[in-house]
Structures are given as structure tokens and as C-alpha cells.
Amino acid sequence: MPNKTPSAPRCVALVGPYLAGKTTLLESILFATEAIPRKGTAKEGNLTGDSSPAARARKMSVEVNVASTTFMGEKWTFLDCPGSIEFAHEARSALMAADAAIVVCEPTVERAMTLAPLLKFLDDRQIPHLLFLNKIDDADIRVRDTLAALQAVSARPLVLRQVPIREGDTVTGYVDLISERAYHYKAGQASDLIPMPQTMAEREKEARQGLLEKLADFDDKLLEQLLEDTVPSKEDIYSHLARNLAADRIVPVLLGAAERDAGVRRLLKSLRHDVPEPSVTAARLGLKGAAPLAQVFKTQHAAHTGKVSVVRVWQGPIADGATLSDGSNSAKIAGITRLMGNAVTKQAKAETGDVVGLLKLEGVATGALLSAKGDAAAPAGESVGAWPAPPQPIFSLAVNAEKRGDDVKLSGALHRLSEEDPSLVVEHNADTHELLLWGQGEMHLAVAIDRLRSSYHVPVVSQAPQVPYKETIRKGVTQHARHKRQSGGHGQFADIKIEIRPLARGSGFNFEEKIVGGSVPRNFIPAVEDGVRDYLKRGPLGFPVVDVQVVLFDGQYHDVDSSDQAFMTAGGLGMREGMPKCDPVLLEPICKVAVTVPNEFTSRVQRLVQTRRGQILGYDAKAGWPGWDEVSAMLPQSEMHDLIIELRSATQGVGTFGWTFDHLAELTGKPAEKIIASRRPAEEKAKVAS
């Protein structure tokens, strides 16, 4: 029994690897708690979660699904999170609002690794979590082998709470290790209590002892009892479990098959016992402030309601029409909605513990801690309650509106998309003049691009972005340029002598003048510089020019015909004639990358980097990540576009990388020729061909 009836609704996030069965589990929970009359299935595409067109089309979750229900008189909200690593930020944001998490995973040894980044996040944030070993109906390996593989990636001890009963190849029920009762699964219903099968007695004793020993690691009294062979009471064991789970010291493991409703009611009962109340969670997160206090963990824009800020209410009540502030923006709530998959219903107020949508809080972002006066202190820095920063973008596409006139609409829509999902970043690249959409991978961007079309009615075309190549020169030249034109009235006259010189890599551009005796009058000198700078946008190879110095050292002028315009033209002319003689060379951007992988993949990653013209700088154990390495390398940016795709496929999806631009390096020979030819404008290509 729970020690006391919780005073407020609790919230649990369903997380875990891609396709482990989280949305199916949500459906089963809603069915078991009679929130829905019949279950949908992933196959039919009618689950309560995944009701958006994007999720249905892809048969996967692409955002958090929110649904509330009541179990044994207590209120619950479940946050069914997407499993794909590309939507991890969405899941992490939801985890910040939850009192506990259920990590749904499949009983496989090979894919245990895919849980590591998630478990690390949960432990770093001290989020109480239990494991639900789903698809136990399909499991062809022993639970203890799965558990051993999972233990290898969990910093906290896994505590098995049930052992499976097998009949032939299938798991048909379980023995609960605390009550020591045996149950037989029954589709769509609570499991049947059955007599303990004789074959199970030994396994049950051994597993129960294992459970007690793990709990005894955190309690001297229990340890003493075990040493004296005293059997602790059921109530004692329950309270040890609840206490250690709440403190994220242990990870209880339950078994089941969501699709058959097997083990789901048992799971709900243990949530009921063990999940901390919202006040405990708020204290863990360090969220302080007078009521009302709420935090936004998701932002949506819906056609019929406008902006929806989905919040966890840490201290209620919050009434419709109230004004809330995050400290810099305050906004009036224009409606409170209760969410159930895609269905929303209005309500007048929200209470402590609730998860609701607050409408039209303009200016308020995901992560914002809202209070009446905006004086609630949001935790920062290293604290467990600090809002998680979005991951660094690692994959990008250049996007264009399909229709020319849609450009303004597109930038508005992109702004909203990145407000909904801060792991989507929009960049106007100054070098390539492309509009870039950055995110976590192909699927992440494909879903965003779908949304542009379906929700914002801006169809876009996308392609791999251009690499911002540059060019420079390898030797200097002295160049004379004269611009002279006589055409009726005023003529134009400007004459300059310049020296063009290469500069050290990374110097950029430098203009100097060494005019003596006024051969070029002071007031015209800036015009010469303007003409030179204008030329630098596109050098002889067709790329922006860097690391060049131009010295204006002599020239001539005419009292009447000289002008700024004439000297500017002369500046450009001098460059156009001089630069091709300076041995121009292509420069390619090189990035410093730090690839993070489990160390069993380290050598594979090193080879991968090398085949991409990368230069390995070294590798080391990743700080704070036992069993993981960080491989540092210099990698040409042109090799980075699809790096994440290959890296994930080589590392069971868990490898990732961080990157920063490092330097420009000369690129010569065939690869350079190919790039230069491909960037030549169409008209020039035609000229070359004829």
C-alpha cells in the first residue's frame, strides 16, 4: 500500500529506444484504466498517441503524446515520448516535467547499448525510473541475460521485481517477487492468480534473494536482517523500493507485453506505490516560488487554437484568464485545455500536478518557469533542475519555398517550427546565401519539412547544403589599373597602382594605403577600398576571397573627371586583372569534430573518419561516460553532411559528434577542379563548352 494517498495528480514519462512499444503501452494503460473503450493498434494507425498525420504516416512517434487517466481513484498523466534519438530533445523536455519515467525496452542483448544515453540523462537528473521489459511474449532469450546486458549500461543497480513463467517458448505469466504470488497473463484483463508452479520455486527464491540483497546495499538494518536470515515484511520491502526508486538509487524492472495488456496493471500498481508526488519532484528540481507555479515543457501551434504552451503545474490553482510571467514576458492565459492525444477539451482551471495546455502565451518559450509575478527562480548551471540545452545541430538541408512568393511565409513558419522544437535551428548562410535548416538527422528534418507543408501550407524543396569554400592567393603582384571613359559631358578618370599580397591563413582581408604626394587624393581612397572589397565577394575561382592584403601605393587623378565612382571601378579593375596572376587556390573549411561512441566502436570510427579525409588527433575516455570514448579529428566540412547517418549506422544509433569550424585548408588537384567547375555559373559553363 502507498504510505498515504497522494494529494495531487502524478505524471510519468514513457521513454526508451525507438519502437520499443511506448505508444502501445500508453494505449494499454488508457484501456486498462477505462480512459478509452477499445484499443487501437500501431498497425491500424489508430492509437491515441501518434494521432498526428506525421506520426501515422511514419508509424513512429515524432513528438510527445499527452494523455491523462485515473487509476484506483488517483489521477495520472502519461507523456509518451518519441524513441528516435533525433527527437531526444523533445523527450528530455518531457522528462523534466515527470515525477518518474518508465523506460520501455525490448528483451534483447544486442540493442541494450541504445539505452545508454537515456539512462545517463535520467541518472544525471536523478529522475526516478523503472524499466518495463516489453514484448516479453516474443522474448526468445532469458530475462537474466537481457538484464545482464542492460546492467552493463546502467549506472544504477537493476532490481528485478518479477520472474517470467514460461510454457514452451512463450512467457505466459510471472511470479511477483515481493508478494511471492504467481500470475497468468490474460489478454485485455487483469492477470489470473495461479498456484505457484513447482518448477518456479527455486528460481523465485534466488531472484527474491537478489532483490533483497540489492536493497540491503542501501540499508544496514535490512542487511542485518538478511545476515540473520530474518525475512523482512512485505511492507518493509515496498517501502525500501519506493524510497530508493524516488532517490534514483535503484531501477526496478518489470515484465510485460503492452500489446496484450500483459503486466500493465501490475505496472500501474507499482507506479501507484512508488512514484513521488509533484511536491517531491519540484523539490528535487529546485523549483521555488509561490503559487501559481508552472513550467512549459512543450510548445505547439495548432490551427484552431493558436499557440499552446503545455505545462506541468507545480503549484496550483491556475485560473483561465490569469496573467503569468517568466520574468521577462508576461501574458494572459486565453484558455486552458486538457490534452488526450489529439483531442483537447477546455477547462476553467488547473490544479497542482496537472498537465494542461495554456493558450496564447506569446513570448513564452519551452522551459520557461511561470509565476504570477515572474519572480520564480529557474534553476541554472549544473543543477539537476536546469533546463536541458538543445543538442548541437549536426545535420542540415538547404530549403527553398516551392513557390517564389512564399519566402516571407517560409521564414515565419520556420520561426514557429524552431519555437516548437528548439533542436531545429534556422540559419541564413552569408557565404552561400542559402537558407539552412539544421537538426539532428534526416528523419528530424523530413518531419519538419512535412509540417511546413501540412500545417503551414508552405511546400519547400530541400537539398544538401553547399560547402562554404573560399579562395586565396599564393603569390603577390603589382597591378596598374586605369579607368577612363569619355562620353559627352563629364568623363570618368581614375588611375591606381596596387600591390596584392597573400596573408597568413586566418588573417582575412587587409587594405592599406601608402600614397605620398597626393597622387590619389585622400577623399578617393575609401572608394578604391570599396571597389577592392566588392571584388573579394567572388574571386577568380568563383569563391569569396580571404587572406589577402591590398596596398594602394600610387595613382593619378583628374581635376574634373575623377570621382568616387571612377576610383571604385578602378579598384575592382585592378583586382580583376591582378588576382588571376596571383596563383589563386581553393580553400576548404576544416572542422574539429569530437565523436562520442561506446569504446567497442572506437576503432571503427577512426577508420570511418579516415575514409572521409579526416585526420585523427587522438582519442580518450569520455569524462563522465564510463565505457565511452571521444575521438577527436580534423574533418573537411564537405565530408560532414551525412557523417551522422554513417556514424549512427556503424554504432547502433548511439554515436554522435560535436563540431566547430577550425580553419581553412588549401585544396588542389582534381577534387579542387571538380568543385570549381561545379560552382561556375551556367552562362560561363556554356561559354567553356562552346
Ligand SMILES: Nc1nc2c(ncn2[C@@H]2O[C@H](COP(=O)(O)OP(=O)(O)OP(=O)(O)O)[C@@H](O)[C@H]2O)c(=O)[nH]1
Ligand atoms: N510482440 C509485441 N509487439 C509489440 C508489443 N508492444 C508493441 N509492439 C509492437 O512494436 C511496434 C512499435 O510499437 P510502438 O508502440 O509504436 O513503439 P514506440 O516505442 O512508441 O515507438 P517510437 O515512439 O517510434 O519510438 C509496433 O509494431 C507494436 O505493435 C508487445 O508487447 N509485444
Ligand SMILES: [Mg+2]
Ligand atoms: Mg511511440
